[in-house]
Amino acid sequence: MSAADLDAVADLRAVLGDAVSVDRTAIARVLKDASWLSPVLSEQIDRRAQEAGPVMGVEAVVRPRDEQELLQVTAIAARHRLPITPRGAGTSGFGLVTPERGGIVLDTRGLNGTCELEGDAVRASAGTLQGALERTARTAGRELPLLVTTYASATVGGWLAGGHVGLGSGAHGAIWDGSVVRLRAVSVEQQPVVHTLEGAAAEPLLHTFGAVGLISEVTLRTVPARRWVEAVGSFPTFADACAFVAALARDPRLHERAVTAQEEGLMPAFGELAQLAGAGPGVLMLLDADQLADVGALAAAHGGTIAEWQPWRLGRNERPSIAAMVYGHRMLWVMRAFRDAAFAHLYFDPADPLWDIALLKERFGERLLVEMKYIRSPWMLRALGLDAAEAKAGLPASVVVIRGAREHEDRVGELLRFCDAHGIHYQNSHTNVIEDNGLFADVAPIVRAKARLDPHGLLNPGRLRSAEVRP
Numbered sequence: 356m357s358a359a360d361l362d363a364v365a366d367l368r369a370v371l372g373d374a375v376s377v378d379r380t381a382i383a384r385v386l387k388d389a390s391w392l393s394p395v396l397s398e399q400i401d402r403r404a405q406e407a408g409p410v411m412g413v414e415a416v417v418r419p420r421d422e423q424e425l426l427q428v429t430a431i432a433a434r435h436r437l438p439i440t441p442r443g444a445g446t447s448g449f450g451l452v453t454p455e456r457g458g459i460v461l462d463t464r465g466l467n468g469t470c471e472l473e474g475d476a477v478r479a480s481a482g483t484l485q486g487a488l489e490r491t492a493r494t495a496g497r498e499l500p501l502l503v504t505t506y507a508s509a510t511v512g513g514w515l516a517g518g519h520v521g522l523g524s525g526a527h528g529a530i531w532d533g534s535v536v537r538l539r540a541v542s543v544e545q546q547p548v549v550h551t552l553e554g555a556a557a558e559p560l561l562h563t564f565g566a567v568g569l570i571s572e573v574t575l576r577t578v579p580a581r582r583w584v585e586a587v588g589s590f591p592t593f594a595d596a597c598a599f600v601a602a603l604a605r606d607p608r609l610h611e612r613a614v615t616a617q618e619e620g621l622m623p624a625f626g627e628l629a630q631l632a633g634a635g636p637g638v639l640m641l642l643d644a645d646q647l648a649d650v651g652a653l654a655a656a657h658g659g660t661i662a663e664w665q666p667w668r669l670g671r672n673e674r675p676s677i678a679a680m681v682y683g684h685r686m687l688w689v690m691r692a693f694r695d696a697a698f699a700h701l702y703f704d705p706a707d708p709l710w711d712i713a714l715l716k717e718r719f720g721e722r723l724l725v726e727m728k729y730i731r732s733p734w735m736l737r738a739l740g741l742d743a744a745e746a747k748a749g750l751p752a753s754v755v756v757i758r759g760a761r762e763h764e765d766r767v768g769e770l771l772r773f774c775d776a777h778g779i780h781y782q783n784s785h786t787n788v789i790e791d792n793g794l795f796a797d798v799a800p801i802v803r804a805k806a807r808l809d810p811h812g813l814l815n816p817g818r819l820r821s822a823e824v825r826p
């Protein structure tokens with residue numbers, strides 16, 4: 356550690372005491388996230404670890420216990436020009452908690468006071484588990500519009516900075532579509548300021564990898580709670596399954612918290628559940644328990660059947676939960692069946708999603724396995740330049756499975772180049788640079804927000820290439 360770094364750590368210790376750890380094992384432990392899901396990112400991170408050593412130049416892990424301590428940390432970091440990597444539970448998959456320029460890792464899990472109901476919203480410190488906000492909302496007969504599938508372990512601040520969708524996205528879109536009522540964010544300056552960002556003003560901090568502002572508190576909208584039941588559908592063809600998913604998404608009377616069609620080749624990955632579904636393509640669902648019969652009739656109209664699996668509970672479920680087989684969690688099940696797989700977030704043409712799927716299947720065949728769901732996100736449609744009028748069911752979205760991606764070096768690149776050539780949209784989850792993500796055509800508002808909240812460019816350096824740094 357250099358003399359300057361020793362000074363910085365001593366200053367941190369003086370105000371936070373044993374909430375500052377310089378133990379190398381403890382540091383190495385917090386530098387890992389779920390980026391092993393991407394062969395591209397895990398190779399980059401392994402290479403950096405070999406070059407920079409297991410702690411990658413990080414001096415300390417700091418765990419403030421409240422917003423006041425957070426202000427003290429940012430003041431010290433700004434004075435010593437010490438880079439900060441905020442970290443919640445480390446469940447994001449973009450190599451986001453592996454710093455490029457050392458500094459400190461800021462463990463936000465100490466910021467976890469109680470959740471408070473505030474009218475139709477729920478408020479909590481940024482390090483609170485997202486499931487805790489849902490639990491609080493449910494005490495008032497309400498629920499979160501979007502519930503990340505890692506709700507039992509991930510922090511709400513980490514989800515807003517690193518994630519983007521969750522259970523409920525079929526009805527309520529993504530994090531940019533009105534779920535966030537307000538954020539409190541602490542600036543990284545010698546005299547830090549707490550900014551209160553209402554609604555759209557919070558947007559530059561969403562899914563921008565903790566590089567724009569340090570979130571200290573989150574207020575999320577809630578909606579009336581429903582009694583959800585988990586169910587699985589079986590259909591003669593994948594086209595039938597997709598048509599059913601589209602019809603369900605288009606019908607405003609039918610409520611769902613997850614509905615996703617799976618190609619036949621994917622179904623065995625879901626173990627016991629696949630046996631209930633039977634042969635053929637399947638649909639994994641969380642449905643309103645009072646509407647099971649209506650959804651069954653809709654499935655029958657598309658040649659399919661549905662079977663109830665179990666009631667969904669926020670806590671422990673008796674059987675493996677379908678809520679942990681959809682969205683991000685689906686990757687874990689798929690990896691068990693296809694250990695060589697990688698994933699890509701693709702978005703199809705709302706006017707004719709099956710056309711894009713046919714193109715992909717023609718080119719990649721069984722090397723690419725497709726799911727199909729809808730995300731009702733006006734923000735994402737705009738960001739991708741798609742016509743909202745065509746998107747009556749929402750944005751057709753898929754996390755496709757690329758088989759053999761760990762043996763064949765460039766299989767992810769090959770898929771993304773094919774998408775570029777054929778006008779298929781995607782979000783690139785194999786990069787952690789905001790400009791390369793695919794959802795941010797105009798980074799100017801993000802750059803402006805970072806200049807205001809992080810004028811010395813200390814937050815997660817390397818994530819925003821266009822960042823302007825005050826000397």
Ligand SMILES: Cc1cc2nc3c(=O)[nH]c(=O)nc-3n(C[C@H](O)[C@H](O)[C@H](O)COP(=O)(O)OP(=O)(O)OC[C@H]3O[C@@H](n4cnc5c(N)ncnc54)[C@H](O)[C@@H]3O)c2cc1C
Pocket residue numbers: 388389440441442443444445446447448451452463481482502503504505508509510511512513514515516517518519520521522563564565566568569570571681682683684685687815
């Ligand atoms: C199995 C699995 C399933 C998943 N399912 C989903 C899903 O359904 N939907 C989805 O969107 N994502 C999903 N993810 C990704 C991830 O779980 C979520 O984004 C998660 O909510 C991140 O929370 P975290 O506390 O783990 O954040 P971390 O991984 O610790 O951090 C994520 C990012 O946020 C930054 N950050 C953390 N806290 C703050 C703060 N207070 N202020 C500013 N920046 C901060 C970090 O620097 C980092 O860039 C999944 C991941 C896995 C492994």
